[in-house]
Amino acid sequence: MKRNINKYIAGLVIGVQLLSSCTTDFLEVKPKGTDLESNYYRNQQEAFNGLVAVYDVVGWQGSGFVTKIGALNAASDDHYAGGGGANDITSFQVFSNYTLTPATGPQDELWRKGFSGIFRANVILQKIGTVPMDESLKKRYIAEAKFLRAYFYFDLVRLFKNIPLFTSTVSTSEMNNVLQATPEEVYKQIEKDLTEAMADLPAAVPVATEGGRATQGAGHALLGKVYLQQEKFGPAAQELAAVNGTPGGASQYGYKLLSNFGDLWNVKNKFNAESIFEIAYTNTSAGAWGCVSCTEGNVLNIMVGPRGYKAKTANAPDYVSGWSFLPVTPDLFNAIHFDPRYKYTIANLDSLEKNGIATYEKGYMNTGYFLEKFAGRDSFKWTGAGNMELNFPQNIYDMRLADMYLLEAEALVRGGGNLERASALLNAVRDRAYHDNLHHLPATMDNIINERRLELAGEGHRWLDLVRWKKAGTVLGPRGFKEGKHEILPIPLLEMENTKIQQSKEWGGTK
Incomplete structure (x- = not known):
């Protein structure tokens, strides 16, 4: 997908970066020059281009390499910030050790991302009513814009509250x-x-041409997450059941757990049967250092790779030498080491080095363990245009079926619902991991909490889970997390200058 069409002025309260990151494969829009919003939305093609602009924000990657998943991983107990030193990507460092302030941290980029998407969604929703175009298609565009506006608001209200x-x-x-x-x-x-969006979202989309666009399944999944966050357990379970169907089988929308957990991380296996809402990246955008935020490659792939990696034997993994961000903590390593998902989740460079297979440089807060799921590899074919580090094509799951299984199981257990179904959901995830049905567990919150950690490690869920479960103070206390404060991010300092926006009470404000 190419750069967006919309251009509008947002002022200091909510800055809009028009050259943001890629989100989907399905759009190839090539705007020439600058199209002012006041002169746009004259026909169906321009409405389509406006929708591109909204989707474009989903995969937002800041010029300082700040992404939602990267920041949330750094703040969790599964990762340290890492990198080259204590000042390398300061936003990650201060979130990881809980020394962030309203002036320093990932909040500026995450606030900017969310409101950029909302502003773009509001523009198309305001303009599309008078656009001469197919009415059924217009309804779909409106539904997609509303889905995306809800998506951005859900992130913002969880991260900032006020x-x-x-x-x-x-x-x-x-x-x-x-x-x-x-x-x-x-x-x-x-x-x-x-x-309102649900009825006009498509039940499914053709992956080859529209992979990444919102569907009814994605709408139910997101609404289920929204209900669960508010502890509306009955409605949450109902929405998630509509997505999940029979545990272990195919749902009404065609979703189904992949047979092998490792297949989820095959860079070519995009928009597979387990994917519900997926952020797409490409190696064809020729991203270059002149504008990091303009690239449509996945920057997480270079960030989490082992620094100074050198293969010593022919059978060594083909990792690209990366920047050693988000090293895996010993605690996560110990939790997952004997689980079948371990080898697809953690790259054990300590073991490779001890066995003479490879060497690497020890980055900041090195543990010897890296995030295998997203470590860049030479086999992630690069076209040669732009800079290699900015042009990795691996997609990222925003919502996938195993995640929804475990969320529905949580809603059922916490809400006093059908425990037999909750157990079936939990154990369908475990059956896929172990390739048998010999490792079943009862559906308890402790088992669900542990399973989410093992299944979803490194995918940006852990910190949000701990906050939702009200366990962050206990688990992250040794890192500096303070209950009653660090459950949310501070309102960015610049957003309060010359405006009526107030800092949250948790951060010393009045709101």
């Missing part, structure tokens, strides 16, 4: 007078957007 609520475009003259909504108001709008 945020503005925009359901229409805002002029620059109004920006400085924007007030924050209550979390309850934001969640109500998210639920409204998703329920």
Whole structure:
């Protein structure tokens, strides 16, 4: 997908970077010059291009290499920030050791990402009504824009709690007078957007041409997550059941657990049967150092690879020498070491070096363990255009079926629902991992918590899970996490200058 079409002014409160990161494979839009929003949305093609602009924000990668998954991994107990030193990508470092402040941390980039997507969604929703185009297609575009607006708001309300609520475009003259909504108001709008969108989202999309676009299954999955976050366990279980179907079988939307866990991480296995909503990357965008945020390659692939990697034998893994960010903690290593998912999750460079297979440089907070799921490899074919480090093509799952199985099991257990079904969901995930049915466990919260850690390690879920379960203070306390404060990020300092936005009470403010 090429760069977006929309261009509008957002002011200091919510900056909009028009050259943001890639999200989907399905769009090839090549805008020439700058198209002003006031002159746009004249026909169906331009409405389509406007939709591209909204999707484009899903895979946002900041110029400082800050991504949602990278930041959340750094803050969890499964990873350290790592890198080349204590000041390497400061946003990760301060989140990892909980020394972040309103002026320093990943919050600027994550706030900018969320509201950039919301502003773009609001533009198309405001403009599309008068666009001469096929009416059924118009309904679909509206549904997709509402899904995406809900998607961005869900991230923002979880990460910041006290945020503005925009359901229409805002002029620059109004920006400085924007007030924050209550979390309850934001969640109500998210639920409204998703329920209104559901009927007009497609049940499925052709992967070859539309892989990455929102579907009814993605809508139910996101709404289920939204309900669970609010501890609405019955509605959460109902929405997630619509996605999951019979545990271990194919759902009404065609979702099915892949037979082999390792196949999830085959870079060529994009938009597979387990994928519900997926962030797409490519090695054809010719991303270069002149604009890191413009690349459509997956920067996580170079970031998590072992620094100074050198193969010593013919059978050594073909890792690309990376930057050693997000090294895996000994705690996660010990938890997963004897699980079948271990070899697809963790790259054990310590073992490779001790056995004379490879060597590597010891980066900051090195443990010897790296994130195998996303470590870049020479076999991730690079076209040769742009800089190698910025052009890896591995997609990232935002929502996949095993995640939804475990979330539904959680909703059932916490809500006093059908424990037999909860057990079937939990053990379907374990059966796939072990390739047998000999490792079944009862559906308890402790077992679900452990299974989510093993199944989803490194995929950006752990920190959000710990906060949702109210376990972050206990688990992350040794890292500096303070209960009643670090469950949310601070409102970025610049967002409060010359505006009516207030800092959250958790961070010393009044909101």
